Structures are given as structure tokens and as C-alpha cells.
Amino acid sequence: MPATELQPPALQPGTLRVIPLGGLGEVGRNMTVYELNGKLLIVDVGVLFPEEHQPGVDLILPDIAPIRERLDDIVGIVLTHGHEDHIGAVPYLLRLKNDIPLLGSTLTLALVEAKLKEHRIKPYTLTVREGQREHLGPFGLEFVAVNHSIPDALAVAIRTEAGMVLHTGDFKMDQLPLDDRLTDLRAFARLGEEGVDLFLPDSTNADIPGFTPLEKDIGPVLEAVIAKAPRRVIVASFASHVHRVQQVLDAAAANGRRVALIGRSMVRNMGIAADLGFLKVPEGVLIDFKKAGDVPDDRIVYMSTGSQGEPMAVLSRMANGDHQIEVGEGDTVILASSLIPGNENAVYRVIDNLTRLGVKVVHKANAKVHVSGHAAAGELLYCYNILKPRNVLPVHGEFRHLTANAQLAIETGIPAENTFIAENGTVLDLRDGVVRMVGQLDLGYVYVDGSSVGTITDADLKDRRILAEEGFISIFVAIDPQNGRAIVGPEIHSRGFAEDDSVFDAVRPKIVKALNEAAENGVRDQHSYQQVVRRTVGRWVNTQHRRRPMIVPVVIEA
């Protein structure tokens, strides 16, 4: 149900325009554009991971059509934190113009720089920290500490002549965080006193009642599981979850075990986090994966990726007996992560295969080994009451999350007409404390597949889905265009159609006959001959096999 396109009016000087390009109606590819007096400020440039109806797609990028011709007007990109859905598309934007300044915290920029290095891009960066203020053209920025499932996350307050905006990025409000770095509610209160004209909060968990449990409650559970494990322990989590890895390191140390990190992204990110002091490695606990085999089985913990059942990740390969660590009886695997909707079958397949090998699998469903990184409804209510924003635009979430978040705002007394449920491409203008929806741009999905960016269309994906469901039948025939006589062929081949090619013996004469008849009826052009072949084969396969494979006729004149 895409929104109807509505071109916004020309932007007047002194009015702030807000256009979310991604992250609304989806969990991923977060990107918001702010425009004032001809200058653009961008907050986050993330990727979205494909669902099963987008086969073969590696990544999905925000559609930057509205700013593609205006890259020179961008004064900077603020990155709220280092997760892929907030920084993953930065390389694709910097490919177009590599000197746009990136602003973010120490850890966020370190992760972006490592990523950009793989794309051979050296960015211009400005490291900022909580409390810091910066000016970029007409935008006054103030950074505010927030707590999330990756350290060093920042919200950003944007002061302009049109009013003040608070953009949270992802956050929760763990009141006893491992690193003592709270979401700064004192700053929220101060901003609230000053007057927040537009608030853009994280909506991911807005439909979950109550409060996200404490991250620190997980440590004792991990420690108990590791204490009882008779042999090796493998913990799988996200490669960016520094706090979770911290708890694994601590739990291992408490049990006299060493820890080996497995997987390129895990090793790289934790190296960065340790170098910057975000990960505190207990003395002598870490061991190189290559040497881990020398440690006795009951003295080692492996920390890996693959908690979402990704087929190529370490954990799936272990479960398939396709990894150099051959897990079995007595080993324990802990999935210390959420189960992202859509990954259930893959994750349960990994759990089943591990169980089959004799491995004990501990996961969210049978032990408290994960908490979310996002604020639940109860926490969001605190925010609304502390900030008392004039207008609210919930971001980062599926439609149901945005709606739930808006409902929370309304329950705290924000007028419903000041609460905006928007889509990607919705254009909102702020002036004198008043927000108006003034347009709707028609944005698409930009698919990355291999080295192609943006060449895959939704029509191609539809073709792929048909191919997946039904396979295809290709028919090649070279004819005399004057009489439709087949000179070479019909050569008929199929894949995924799941019948022996000998079944086509029955349809070959029908094609020859149909081509002749078409010629007699005056058909002369290639396109019409191909239609004749398509219809003939389509009718036959539907009648005989009750199936609808893709039919690919190629008729050439010989």
C-alpha cells in the first residue's frame, strides 16, 4: 500500500524540512534528511536485510533519489551508533561523494572506518561525545548519551531557527547498565524545559508493555550455564554486542576458562572495542582461535556469530558438521541473542542439528540469556513525560510499532494531531512549533546483489519468485518466417520444473503445428511467433500438469 505521491511545495527560508528516507514501515535502512536554507543534514545511513520474498538480494539501501543531485548541499552525516541498520549504507553514499563529513562517537566512527576501508574509502570524520555541541551550517547539534545494545550510542538534538528537534537513534533506558553510561534523562529534561518542537523516537519495542530487563541480569545466567558445562561452551551473539561479549568474558574468567573469538566480524569489532577501552578483557582470558585447540575442553569458551541461523556463519557450519570445531556430546551452545522474526526456521534448524549431535542448546526460550536493546512502552512513557515534545514522529519500526509509539505519545497528553505516522518519503515541515505533512515522495528499494547496486528491480524479484515456485521451460525454434516452418528445433529445456524432459515430446508437434497455423493466419513477426509458442506450451503445461512455470520462448528467423 504505497502512499500516493504528492510533490511538496518549494521550501521557504527559515522552515525546517524533515524527510525520512528509510526506517519507517521497516526495521532497517534508517536514514533521515533535514533541510534548512538550502543545506542538508543527514542522520544515519543504514541498510535493510532482505526477507524471503526478496531472494538473492544481499542488502537493501535507502532510496536517495530526493538528494542524489544535491550531494554538495550536505553539511554532514550524523551516525547515532555503529549498527548496520544505521551505518551499513554509508559506503554506498560516500562512493558518490567521499568528502561528506561523518560525525559520531569514537566507537561508531571506528566501526564505520573499518567498513569503509573494505570499500577503499578514507572518510572525513569528526569525533563527538555526549554533551558536545557543533555547528554545521544552519544546524546546531548537541549530542546526548543514550544506552543501547552497542556502547557509545548518541542521540542528537538539532537546534535551528525553525525550532528544536530531538532524534534519539536506537536506545533503551537500562537503569543499571554495565558501563554505567545511562540514557541521559537530565539532558532530556533540560531539552524538554527549553522546548522540543519535534521528537523522533525509536519505535522497535513500542508495542511491548513494561520495561526491557537489565542487561546485567544475563551475566549470572551465563556464569551458571558455563559453570555446569562439562565440555566446551560456544556462545553465539551479534558481532557488535560488546556488552554481551563482556559478560561472556567475565563469566568465562570466573569459571577459569579461556575465550577464543571466532569469525572475521567478531574478531574485528571486538579488537576495535578493546583498543578503544569499551571491552575490558580480563587478564589472560582471550586466546587466539588457532591455539584454542590446545586448551582442555572444559577450560574453553568460543564466542561466535551465527545466532540468527545465517547459513554461512560459524554456528550453522558447526551444526552441519562443516566447521573445524566438531561439536558433540557434552558440548554446550548458548544463543545469547534475540530471534529476529523471519529467522525462526533457520534458527530452529540449527538448534535441531546441534541437538542431534548431542549438544545441549541454551537459548532465549529456555534461559534468560538475552534482553532487547530497545526501550519498551514503559520506558517510552518516561521519555514523553520528561520531554513533553510539541510534535512526535515515531521512527525505526514497522507500521504497527510506529502506531503503538504514537499511541503512547497520545496517552501522555500530546494531541493526536501533533503525532505523525509517516512513511518513507513523507515530507514534514516545521516552523514556529508547528509541524505539517506537506508531501509524499515515491521512493523505492535499492537492491544490492553481488557488485550490482540498484539494477535489480521489483520485476526481477517477481521473476525470481516465479522461478522458485515453478521453474522454467525454455523453447528455442528457428523458423522460416514466411511459412512458420521450424528449421531448427523446437529445442525444449526445463529447470526446476521437476519433470523429465521427455514429457516435452508431447508438446513439440503442437508447437510446430501452432507456428504453421500462425503463419497461415498472416503472422510474420518474431514477437507474435513467440506469443504463439508461449500460449501453446502454457496451455499444455497447465492442462497436463496443473502448473505454471515461467515460459521462455525464443523464436528466430533462420
Added chain:
Amino acid sequence: MPATELQPPALQPGTLRVIPLGGLGEVGRNMTVYELNGKLLIVDVGVLFPEEHQPGVDLILPDIAPIRERLDDIVGIVLTHGHEDHIGAVPYLLRLKNDIPLLGSTLTLALVEAKLKEHRIKPYTLTVREGQREHLGPFGLEFVAVNHSIPDALAVAIRTEAGMVLHTGDFKMDQLPLDDRLTDLRAFARLGEEGVDLFLPDSTNADIPGFTPLEKDIGPVLEAVIAKAPRRVIVASFASHVHRVQQVLDAAAANGRRVALIGRSMVRNMGIAADLGFLKVPEGVLIDFKKAGDVPDDRIVYMSTGSQGEPMAVLSRMANGDHQIEVGEGDTVILASSLIPGNENAVYRVIDNLTRLGVKVVHKANAKVHVSGHAAAGELLYCYNILKPRNVLPVHGEFRHLTANAQLAIETGIPAENTFIAENGTVLDLRDGVVRMVGQLDLGYVYVDGSSVGTITDADLKDRRILAEEGFISIFVAIDPQNGRAIVGPEIHSRGFAEDDSVFDAVRPKIVKALNEAAENGVRDQHSYQQVVRRTVGRWVNTQHRRRPMIVPVVIEA
């Protein structure tokens, strides 16, 4: 990780052989074969629904290879209850021999007969009820009432000279069921006193601690939601869940609303259930769907299918604005069903689209509108303690469910060596109270796609997955086999590859050159020429596009 094949020894007279053909390591296509003295008894013949890695497959049947040549030896098929995963493959078996007697309860047989009618098969049936005993060849059967999410479910005790088996089918132990028909623990106790040699229990919820909540707790929630609904209410559930529909009818009646059933399977099944007295329709509540539009919006409840996000079901079509009932602001949709793993994305898409239309969506995550139909761990412990079976073979579940169920058995004191984790095709022999695993048959998946049964192979599905991920490139070329000169073509086409066909201009000369060189190197046969084309195009597409589409070369001699 398929088990290694091991042919069982010839079966001795007086020994009972048990071979599960489906339902182990999966949730679906339940089917167990019992053999004694040359005769076969079958319990359940269900279907399995495909997962996303089995694209285009409609249904998956049990592999009946071990009994295909022995249909005349089958003395009967016991059907424990009327769910698709227990009766859905009956038509495919009866197609091979339509006079095998079917035994089941009134409702179960009525549902099977309706299904067989669509396949134009009129079966031989024997209606049985709880407490009833029957003899079929060497098998003495006693039927026992069990409680499940469809009425009239039966467990079956099988008495033989080799020992007694209790096969539960699906069940739970709701202690206050809507229809007062309890799982008959007195009968379980009596069978336990007599001595159960082998127990085959439902494992679906064995890994869920505690007890399945009462079905009757749902009624008040439904009633409260309907009472508060300002306009229409649409309830989606399974088309076989008579008790759930009963609660919707009662809640509607209590609120002075009429109920219209939507969807062929819902109307058919509830018609059968009402005719047989399993559904008690309050006076004047039901209204034909065609007349429901005349009822005021705040006086109607629609009862539909589609709670799993199935794209063609009523609810998905409503959510897409593609159904004659146009839902919108003020309407309420209740998803009164479980969320089967793997369906999350589809279901959430439906919820999002409904929310976008202004509909209020009530589902398991935000209200208590569903309870499971299967016994959780606490209930299974009761069973083990009441029955004290000598041996246990957990059935109906993924590997992790079977393992969890076996663990429960062991915790109640059943020796681990008497607790069998089997796979489909495992052969177990029972004699003198002793069960032995004596073989492992190599069974496959039998896929139904359109009108083809069993012609689709795993290789075809692999092809379909490659086509889905990458699309294909077909190359046709007619050559002079003596010198490899292309006479017609190369004609190159692609689908799902997502690049304009003009990109192939670059590879066409490479193909011509490679064919010539191959001829110079002595290649003469079609297969080798095709390999040359495949390699040439494959190398080009990998280098230029970093992609691996399926390459379909057709070289013919002109």
C-alpha cells in the same frame, strides 16, 4: 544428517514391528506402521506443509516405499483426529487402493470423507468411539478419549501377542474442557496397571515447561474485545478449531452480534461439526455471509481463516484491500491462533497492513486469545507417572521436541535405554516387553506440486533455490560440429538475473571464439561444446557481475 541405512532382519512371527514413516524430526505427515504376523496396521496418514527452502511445493507426503508393495496386507488405518497433519495424505494412499478400511471417531471420519469426496473416493469406514474395542487381524484395538484442539480425538491402545502399545495421537490435558471430554486418565491408569510395553506420546510441546492454559480462559477475553469493538469484528483461526469457533459464537451472542463464517473450509468444517452436534450454534446467531452486509457494523462478527498469513486466505486478502469486506478505521481483527514458526513475516505483514488501514489488531502477543492444543512438559510427566510404560518412543515433533520428551520420561524413572529417539524409517521390534532398534530405512520426501505427486526431487528444489537467488542465463547456439562455427546464435536470454540483455553483447564474441578453439582442440560432441559455453559464460558473469546465475547452454548441430 540422515541416518545411515540399515536393513532390518526378517520379522519373526510373534514379534511386533513399529516403523514411523513420518512425524519424527518434523511437525507434520504423521504416519506409523505396525506389523505383526504378516499383517500391517497404520496409525494416521498426514501431510507436512513445506518450508521456504521447498519453493513451489504444495504438500509433502510420507514416503510409503516400505509398504507400497504390501497394500493388500493392511488390515486398517486408524485416524486419531481430523487435523491435516494426521489425515491429509489419506487420499494419496487410497488412490493406490481404495478399500483399505478407515477407523476413527464420528467427527474425524466425517472430515476425512469430505476430503475424499473432493478426490472422488468413497472409503470403507468404521466409526469408533472411546471405550470401544475392535479386532483387526492380529491387532486388538481399544480407543481412549483424549482432549485436543479439535473435538473427538482418540488415542489407541494396540494389544498384540507381542505386547501392548499406547499411541496417543495429539493431545493435551485441559482439566476443564469446553465439551467436558477429558483425556481419560482413568483409562490410562487401567492400561498402566495392565502394562504398557511401548508408549508413543505427542512431543510438540515437550520442551515447554508447565501446563497448557485452559481453553475456557479465552472466552472472556474474546467477549471483552468484542464488547468494546466499535464496528465490525473479524476473528481468524484454524478452520478445524471447533472449540475456538464455539467461543466466538458464544461471545458474539453475549454481545448481541450475529456471526458469518467466511471461507470454504471454515463453512464446510463447521457445517459438519454442527450437524454432528460438536458445535452448538446459539439460536439465531449464524447468518449467511451473503446477507451479513445487511447487519449493522456493530452487530456482526466474521469468522475466517488466514491466521497464518497465507496469501490466498480471507484475512490476507482483506489486509491487501483485495476482499469484498473492506476493513478500515474502527474495525477489529482478532488472530485467535498460534503463530507457527516460519510464518512470522507473513503474519506480521498482515498485521501491519491491517494497522495501516486503521484496523485494531488483537493477537497472541497483546491478549490471551490463543492456547496450544498440545500437552506441555508438566502434563507429559503426569502421563508417564500414571502409565509407567516399559518403553517410550516419542513421536510428533522436531528432534528437539523428541529429545525433550525422552528426557521427561527418564526423569520419571524410565531407564534411558528404554527411551528411543528415532527418525522416520527407524525400525523397532517389540517382544516380551523388550524393544530393540533393528534397522533404519532410507526414506525421502514425497512432494506434491499441482497434479504431480513424487516427480519433484530434491535436485529440482535445489535448482529452484538457485533460480530464486540468482536467476538464469540461457544460451542457444547451432554450430557446425566440424569447426565449432556458430551458424545460428549465440542467442542469449536471462530472467531474474536483473541486468539488461544488452550486457550480453560483451560475452557473445567470447562464446564464438571459445567454440572455435574447442573445435581446433578436437572437441566434436554436443556435451563438451555445452561445457565450453557454460564455462565461458560462467567465468564472464562471475568476473563482471560477481554473481552465479544458473547457466543453461544449448548447443545443437546444424
